[in-house]
Amino acid sequence: MEQNSFNYTVEQFADLQLLRYRVNGFEELSLPRKQLIYYLSQAALEGRDILFDQNGKYNLQIRRLLEAIYLHYEGERSTSEFQALEVYLKRVWFANGIHHHYACDKFIPEFSAVYLRSLIDSLDSSVLPLEEGESIDELCHKLFPVIFDPSVMPKRVNQADGEDLILTSAANYYEGVTQQEAEEFYASQKLADDEEPVMYGMNSRLVKKDGVVQEEVWKIGGMYSAALEKIVYWLEKAMDVAENDTQKEVIRLLIEFYHTGDLKTFDRYSIQWLKDTSSLVDFVNGFIESYGDPLGMKASWESIVNFKDLEATRRTETISENAQWFEDHSPVDARFKKEQVKGVSAKVITAAMLAGDLYPASAIGINLPNSNWIRSVHGSKSVTIGNLTEAYNKAAHGNGFREEFVYGPEELRLLETYADITDDLHTDLHECLGHGSGKLLPGVDPDALKAHGSTIEEARADLFGLYYLPDAKMVELGLVPDADAYKAEYYSYMMNGLMTQLVRIEPGCTVEEAHMRNRQLIARWALEQGREERVVEMVVRDGKTYVKINDYCKLRMLFGKLLAEIQRIKSEGDYEAARMLVENYAVKVDAVLHAEVLERYRKLHLAPYKGFVNPVYTPVLDAEGNITDVKVTYGEGYAEQMLRYSREYSNL
Template sequence: MKKSTILKAVAASLLVSCSNPKETAEPVHPENFYVVEKFADLQILRYKVPEFENLSLQQKELVYFLTEAALSGRDILFDQNGKYNLRIRRALEAIYTNPNEDKNSENFKNLTVYLKRVWFANGIHHHYGMEKFEPKFSAEYFKEALARVEEGKLPLAEGETIDEFYNLLKPVIFDPAVMPKRVNQADGQDLILTSACNYYDGVTQTEAEEFYNKMKDPKDAEPISYGLNSRLVKEDDKLVEKTWKVGGLYTESLEKIVFWLEKAATVAENEDQKAVIDKLIKFYQTGDLRDFNDYSIQWVKDLDSRVDFVNGFTETYGDPLGLKASWESLVNFKDLEATRRTETISANAQWFEDNSPVDKQFKKEEVKGVSAKVITAAILAGDLYPATAIGINLPNANWIRSHYGSKSVTIGNITDAYNKAAHGNGFNEEFVYSNVELDLIDRYADMTDDLHTDIHECLGHGSGKVMPGKEDALKAYGSTIEEARADLFGLYYLGDNKLVELGLVPNNDAYLAAYYNYMMNGLMTQLVRIELGNTVEEAHMRNRQLIAQWAYQKGKADKVVELVKKEGKTYVVVNDYEKLRGLFGELLAEIQRIRSTGDFEAARTMVETYAVNVDPELHKEILDRYAKLNLAPYKGFVNPVYEAVKDENGNITDVKVSYEEDYDTQMLRYSKDYSFLPSINK
């Protein structure tokens, strides 16, 4: 179940100005430090790493080594997202860097945009919508360009000719019917056979579900996360797991990760942190998910270190069954000043649990180990790069959370980058109903969005309890229900006077901005991320539409929320914020019941009724209005660059951080310096 959230990232990404969209990639050179480049439906930003220079030399070294470990796993996600992704990326890069190519041809310009999208999505499918990219360059050009590449620079298999290579990739790239979706969530279909992700090979959904269900022991109080770190394949008519570990699948990258983790262990801040790193190394070496549990528990216990990190097979969105985890990494250190806010929230975790509208039988009698902090991201990698979450709550295993607690973080400098880049783009003026709501948003939205993220991560994911044996009962609907649960927990408490008492908001009007933004986004504006005629498939988007549509429909009789026309345009109007809060509480109680009891049919009905379908007329209107603003609906980041300064003996004397690297340069450098996996991973 995904515990990281892109809640505010979704809203913020719709608020960043950019140049007029064109088919060719267009560098942007504004005065705004944060804006780098715009292409297709994407905009590239950069973020600062404030206070890095004030870390101790030991902490800087630790960040540097952990950063190298993070970047060393880059190829893993490409391969997880699709079996041909590494070969396609490397072929495109060979063409892009070929000095003999005509850089002014339309085909080359369009191939450039396609490559940039592949870099961004870590594969040939959209990172959010999951649909396969449509190339604007011709298949004939691709074939001819491959033939012009210098010998030895294409990712050919042994004995494979360029023609054979082209014939293999042609339908994968150019035929819209081949591997059309990376993750398919359509009800009633075989979600594995219709998904292009590389977590299964020759296996049906029924076979995979039966395989893992047989492994599970409902009486096991400390279960492993079955299937988390493996590819399930059929060999000689038998199902076999190919484990991702040193000596197993992905060993080339994992060996490099372990190399840098071992260096990081030598400069750990304390023994607890060193134990975390050592246990992660052991897990990578054994592939044993019991070792992963040990690592997760030790990671939760490490509360005194300022530098922290995530590195590994973590989140399960990329698997349509929600079992297998994509590889990701985030290196960070605590923002001491901003953390005071999250510490206040976590210190009152028991009060929030006790006073939630959830049925008592589904509440935790004792909330344990809820730690929360605001962090500064030092590097983003894997499934957190270039697009990233702005909050994380881990570990995912419910029993570990119940017994040992969890860590909740808000990534402050990423949120700040979104906010700083979003100036004067006209988005709110186009979609917000009146000056009353605009004023509320101007005064309170940044504050309440941060708080919603904090409560979502610190408390929402850690709230409630799941009945024994029901952890994975919701199957493909689990991610949407879990995110809805955390969002609703945050929404419900944003309107509670307790936040005023704790000094987290200045008055009882602040939450109105968050409620309005949430309903506007869930009912209307997030539709700019979906092509006309498509349904909602991504779990976070489904979550937001589920909440907004359910509240809208349930409150219709009292006109709690309305969709009204003004000058021919549709707007959201919230007439009764107090009743809306009551509806959020009512839905939270039901969503928690579904999650706690593993009520699959109720989850299915809830999601399919409220979260999937789109009003085509409203959708077209929103897309038309948004197109006139010339904005990019998706945002991602280039990373800063770290340089180790060494003396004549090779000892590190300082670590410098710089921000000048552009998108193309960074991606090509990463492909050169961190491309460890073979092009074909069997």
């Protein structure tokens, strides 16, 4: 597929659109680097089943049941019910389970339980995912309420204030324990004077057996062993073709962590990974982000394989080289600033493989590690994923979205002129400096903000980027073309936070996901705080609501004020202040505005969520079986890829 004829769009269904991303520059890499990417990609794909199981205890059996029907049913497939089942299966693949990947609500099938049972009965029992000794009746009795009953496991992650977040969440991180029991279990492990605390509970399932609360650790010989053994097999091959000794040690420590499950080893691995700034090829593989745990402790499995975009990285290197200047000039209280910013590295990468919690839906920027003490002492590594952003931009070109929701010609001109630049730059600032800025006061528990921690942290990083986009330093460093460029991101951000991200929410629902909560919190707070001076307005014209920014400079001052308060909340561990901000600004939805936005969006025939189909890597072998080249192709379809992954990487 040539660059000019590359087809970014794969297919669209429900509220989802599947895209392809191009791995620009792969063909020019050396053979050892191609091999390294191939081995790391295999290691990434071997972990697929882990995330399905983490997202819900019945997900794997439900997926395999639906796949068996999809592959083996010989009856009529053109009926509305079978087509509804096909869409349901595609949604389960996309979400790595039966709950929406972003909103966390359970999908309600548009086919009946009677119809599903008729399909099951038409199949030979040998193709069904029956557990040992399980009958078809027992399978249906167990799974049908989970699939069809809206009251059974309705939310993967519940964040409702005042409820037991563990008992009301379907995520498979806890069994038989209450929220209070879980919090007490981990509180008892923490030492008040520990300056290098591990991320307690990160790689385990917390269960109560015979009245005793205990952890089932994810490691070889423990939970998820079969998948982790396959991951390690490919990591060992990758270690043999590592670019240098530092990278080889990174892989060795990760293998050791998978064998032992020891969180101190994971910290050693994270520090070594931070030190590897010279390798062209890089990767993440492991239990990383905690958004799927209502308590924000247990980490979902994910992987990304990538290599550095040398040209685009000049932008992020400029930012990271000036990290101390940004920290020093931040509007937050001096008590919460880092006296010395250490180890901030940033780059733009080309994604080569997405897996686990980064597939099919992916972040466009990543900042790791998540350990607060490692960030403070050793720094962080930040990436912006350039070829995914490219795919999003290409697919969105000319789709009518801006014309429908943007206030007027001047705002459209700003977006057309600057939005691609400032959107990337905001991501860079968010990941590279925002997450790496500030510090906790001595003795503050990193988990003090509990269920609101993720929202507050994302708001902190977003505000850092928003505050600095208009700064004269941006022009001085050559990061933006002129002093007006930032207005494109300000307008886009406020429109999204106040209005257009509502297209991702079902009528009658509240905002649940941490990134969406963060954006609404910032936008609504700024709207309210600037109301008297009409800094930002919601205006109605011809029966349609629009966002109008009247004073961009004052809006920046508001962002700075909120950044200072949110950094204080984070640094002091002020749970009650975090709760009030989130509950007052981030959660509730204006039902009338929501209905209007949904109706306007529906007429555009767009999908609010995007995800990706991975490229396929095929090794070229000589007569002795040695790899002489690795070819990359892009023609695999969505269902074709998902079925192949289920065939080749079903390890649990």
